[in-house]
Amino acid sequence: MSMIILGIILLLIGYFTSLSILYTIGGILVVVGVVLWILGAVGRPVGGRKVWF
Secondary structure, X not given: OXXXXXXXXXXXXXXXXXXXXXXXHHHHHHHHHHHHXXXXXXXXXXXXXXXXX
């Protein structure tokens, strides 16, 4: 969940300051965080772990 929050913060900072690198990194973090969250919610182990904190 913290990866998603960090991604959203970077997206907002990148959007308001027009720094495209922060916007891109934030978008990637949000997507990866959501994928890991969904895989963990359905009980599928990711990287040998069932729960990502």
